[in-house]
Amino acid sequence: MKTEQAIADVELRHGSEVMKLKSLVDTGASRSVISKGLSEELGIFTPLKKHYALRTADKEGKLKITGFCNIDELIFQGVEVPGGARFEVGENLREGVDLIIGRPEIDAWDIIFTPEGPKPRKVPIEFEIL
Numbered sequence: 001m002k003t004e005q006a007i008a009d010v011e012l013r014h015g016s017e018v019m020k021l022k023s024l025v026d027t028g029a030s031r032s033v034i035s036k037g038l039s040e041e042l043g044i045f046t047p048l049k050k051h052y053a054l055r056t057a058d059k060e061g062k063l064k065i066t067g068f069c070n071i072d073e074l075i076f077q078g079v080e081v082p083g084g085a086r087f088e089v090g091e092n093l094r095e096g097v098d099l100i101i102g103r104p105e106i107d108a109w110d111i112i113f114t115p116e117g118p119k120p121r122k123v124p125i126e127f128e129i130l
Contacts, residue, residue, distance in 0.1 A: 005115065005116075008023045010074065010077075011073075013073035013075075014042045014044050015043070019038065024101070026102055027106060028103075029103060031065075033102070034087040042069070063091075063092060067089040071084045071087070076120065076125075079123050081109060081125055110122060
């Protein structure tokens with residue numbers, strides 16, 4: 001898969017704050033992670049009492065998770081995600097990356113990968129409880 005096929009336009013809305021950005025949609029990521037800087041800029045950073053680390057694809061890489069945040073509204077590739085989203089907050093994301101959408105959201109939002117990039121299989125996005 002080409003890099004551009006794993007990049008998505010995302011809009012985060014929290015209160016009066018609105019951020020438009022490019023997100024990496026990573027099928028190998030077991031969590032979805034937002035940068036600490038962006039979460040603080042939106043005013044939604046909630047610290048964890050106990051920090052932990054996520055392994056990264058780098059041989060000895062570790063991503064330091066220091067908190068979480070809840071997003072009131074999230075627009076993924078022009079489609080609203082019902083109920084917003086919750087992301088882990090990472091302190092040391094790779095430079096130029098502020099948001100990684102991982103496997104839990106890929107599955108829940110039923111994201112498919114196309115030559116034009118990732119997109120929800122169905123619009124509007126619907127969740128199921130089976």
